[in-house]
Amino acid sequence: MVDAYEDPGTPDRRGGWAYLAWLVRCQPWRSLAGAVLASVWMVLLAVAPYLLSKAVDDGLEPGDTAALAGWTTALFVVGALNAWVSIMRHRTMTRVRMDAYLRTTKVVVGHTVRLGAALPGRMGTGEVVTIGVSDVHTIAGALTVVGPGVGSVVVYVFVAGLLLSVSPLLAAVVLLGMPVVAVLVGPLMSRLQGTESEYRERQGVLTARIGDLAGGLRVLNGFGGKELFADSFGRDSQRLRAQGYRVGSVTSWMQALGVGLPTLFLAVVTWLAARLAARGDMTVGELVSVYGYVAVLIGPVAFLVDMGYQLSRGVVAARRVVRLLRLEPDPGTGAGTGAADAPAEPSVLHDPASGVRVAPGRLTALVGARHAEVTAVVDRLGRYGPSDVTWGAVRLDAVPLDQVRARILVADNEADLFAGSLREVVGGRREPSPAEIAEAVRAAAADDIVQGLTEGLASPVTAQGRSLSGGQRQRVRLVRALLADAEVLLAVEPTSALDAHTEAAVARRLRTARAGRTTVVTTTSPLVLDQAETVHYLVDGKVAATGRHRDLLEREPGYRALVARDADGADQDAERDTRAVTGPSPGAGTAAGTGAGTDADNDADADAEGAVR
16 A cells, blocks of 8 residues: 555546546556456356356266265365455455555645645635545545456356356357446446536535534624525535435436346346256256356346446546646746745845835835735735745745745734644644743733633644634734744734734734844734834735835825724724723733733733824
8 A cells, every 4th residue: 555655656637537547557466466366256156156066967966976075075165265365355455445545645635735825716625625535435445346346347258158168048148138237327327427526516515615604603693694694505405415316316226227137137047047957958057057157147247337336436536636636836836946045144025016125124014905905915925826026136936935935924814723732733833842932922912812721722722713712813823923933924914803902912012022033914903003114005006105104194195094994993992991901900900801911001002092193
């Protein structure tokens, strides 16, 4: 089987059949062994009726005890040998299926990693989940045709040859039986592929819908939209169930034919053999052997019909995998030409498309009325799309991607949070020291999160942080970004879900924590902008003005109008938090959940008041 650390190879992406053939070619000797063992196993099953007929004709009928004992012994030896062959066949085919399963899993996982940020926009979450959960199993099961499928064909021809020595008529009936089966089952296989493909598509959409509902249930409840989405989900479920019935209808016919046709086949051949025996054209032993041959053929014929069903489903699943493998990373996000190394020292990042210039070692803010335009600049600066960005004296897309990712971090506001302890979630691939974690937690004003959990940093966090509130998730993401300690941090709306009081504390502490490091934030919050050393105001995706926050407030009406929308809300939150701080117990901290101590709260209030004036 494929090793966990072994290269799975380059898959054949021409289509579903080509992909299945590639899986077989990846393990040729094992596949050949499975085919040989399955063929020997089924042939030995057919040999048993022949030995039984000899025991009847040469031993039992003439009363020859020695001959009867000899043929009986031979029958026992063949049975024992076939039992061992059957065990080896099963072991080999299990390895063939496991290799296909693990190889497909590695190929899919590796390609999704290469696609990176481009994947969510190119393929739905539900479809990816369906491939990983269902399709890999279906593909692995389809490879059973390599062993018993080949063996069924071999034993079919072998039995036809044995019957030819008994009766040419019976041999002709047996040889003509498979074309009849193919004519009856073939159209059903084509129909099954169509209905199965549609079912898989609907299943992927519904799986994605389940994930969306689970992630946004609190929001739906808040807006009163839970019933609306529940009704929509119910209608989609009914359509999926109806499509499932159509798939089941075709499947039931194929399975019924798989059982019924071989039985009918047995009845026809047995009737012909009995008539031949009654006319004296066949001995009693030959009649027994014919019945045994046809009884043995019931299994292979039924298996061939079932293999048609399994292959139809396997091709559909393989096509879905191939569709994923055909996706390519967005231009500019590939491995890079390797023509130049990254600058040895912190250098200026310049985006010619927007005119944004990010000076090293400074806190820079990007402001724009359209969120998509601002994030597009961040994507180019982080090389998550086609980019003419220069990093110092070199083009960013000429630098090897591993160097870019090691030194430039894009911290998306909706980045995934994986399940695990809070320490594991914020630590990422690193193992930060307790002091580093404490410093990052304080910088993100996340002290209250750690203190509010029963086990602190050891407390479990569910996938996507669903056990946390929106503001808590945002601060946890910020902690993780700070602990990554990237040379360049590009943070997208890092404080959008925070109240003004906590936002002011985060803005001030972020500037301190990242002092001397290049940091870019996208925001329209005056509390964050007031801490920025450089603010780029973007209009239609291009820099319209650059300066300090308070300077732009005075000389740029558009900037002032844009920021004022957040300033009004920030002013109200700041006043409310100030009243909380100056209440009956001025020496105590503010209400739980602000994430800052008394001194920090007072500093945050002062920052908030200055920023919105």
